[in-house]
Amino acid sequence: MKTESVLAIVTGGVSGLGLAVAQRIVAEGGKVVLFDVNDDKGTAAVAALGADNARYLRTDVTDEAGVAANVEAAKAFLGGLNAAINCAGIIGAGRVLGREAPMPLQNFTTTVLVNLVGSFNVAKAAAAVIQHNEAGEDGERGVIVNTASVAAYEGQIGQAAYSASKGGIVGMTLPMARELARFGIRVNTIAPGVFWTPMVDGMPEEVQKSLSASIPFPARLGRPEEFADLVAYVLGNRYLNGETIRLDGAVRLAPK
Numbered sequence: 588m589k590t591e592s593v594l595a596i597v598t599g600g601v602s603g604l605g606l607a608v609a610q611r612i613v614a615e616g617g618k619v620v621l622f623d624v625n626d627d628k629g630t631a632a633v634a635a636l637g638a639d640n641a642r643y644l645r646t647d648v649t650d651e652a653g654v655a656a657n658v659e660a661a662k663a664f665l666g667g668l669n670a671a672i673n674c675a676g677i678i679g680a681g682r683v684l685g686r687e688a689p690m691p692l693q694n695f696t697t698t699v700l701v702n703l704v705g706s707f708n709v710a711k712a713a714a715a716v717i718q719h720n721e722a723g724e725d726g727e728r729g730v731i732v733n734t735a736s737v738a739a740y741e742g743q744i745g746q747a748a749y750s751a752s753k754g755g756i757v758g759m760t761l762p763m764a765r766e767l768a769r770f771g772i773r774v775n776t777i778a779p780g781v782f783w784t785p786m787v788d789g790m791p792e793e794v795q796k797s798l799s800a801s802i803p804f805p806a807r808l809g810r811p812e813e814f815a816d817l818v819a820y821v822l823g824n825r826y827l828n829g830e831t832i833r834l835d836g837a838v839r840l841a842p843k
């Protein structure tokens with residue numbers, strides 16, 4: 588679909604990668620609704636994007652009824668819905684056997700709940716609406732884009748929960764694409780390497796260093812605009828479906 592006709596929900600859309608996606612879509616003439624749980628950043632994002640083109644709806648992606656209701660509200664604001672881009676996520680770092688004690692199960696559960704279950708929750712609620720769209724070229728009705736991580740493939744020590752959550756996203760991409768094919772809904776996932784966002788900014792310096800030290804080329808952190816550029820491409824290329832694409836400067840994360 589052409590970016591100017593994109594009417595999208597962007598989760599995690601008030602910060603980092605999600606905000607860059609929202610900026611890209613609006614810059615090309617589309618409209619966005621930002622699902623997030625950070626009201627201050629939500630207000631700032633809408634001010635920057637313009638209230639005609641963007642709305643913030645406080646939405647916890649793990650809340651089934653809340654997401655379903657806000658997908659409807661988003662459709663009303665946008666005048667339709669043809670894309671959902673899942674960028675909400677948390678790091679959930681922690682060793683299986685921490686210094687004091689084994690990881691509390693709650694840490695693992697919460698990480699999987701936000702990153703994996705939350706992505707599924709938004710995808711299914713969006714697909715439930717998108718399936719009723721009028722079919723476009725090739726019968727296309729909409730696109731779902733998820734955000735995994737290269738940690739889905741080579742998680743570092745301390746990323747057991749995060750990697751499990753992101754591996755789950757990679758795993759559900761093909762079966763969702765296969766199932767939703769009959770509605771003309773494509774499902775793709777992007778697995779970013781290390782990008783310069785508030786999430787990475789908040790990590791301890793030695794972790795940042797270790798993450799960026801081994802990026803072959805370009806030897807720097809990724810820029811959120813580069814992520815947004817790939818999202819725009821995924822939205823636009825109708826033959827791209829059921830795939831997870833690494834965007835990582837050829838980085839392969841070391842064990843630690």
Ligand SMILES: NC(=O)c1ccc[n+]([C@@H]2O[C@H](COP(=O)([O-])OP(=O)(O)OC[C@H]3O[C@@H](n4cnc5c(N)ncnc54)[C@H](O)[C@@H]3O)[C@@H](O)[C@H]2O)c1
Binds near residue numbers: 604647701782
């Ligand atoms: N930055 C990186 O290097 C990197 C690398 C690989 C994958 N990712 C993934 O990309 C996505 C975006 O990350 P980012 O770096 O932009 O981080 P970020 O912290 O800047 O943005 C994440 C956003 O998600 C929101 N969020 C958290 N929990 C939520 C919930 N329950 N409901 C709704 N919103 C919630 C946060 O409020 C925040 O605005 C995440 O899924 C992250 O795991 C990031």
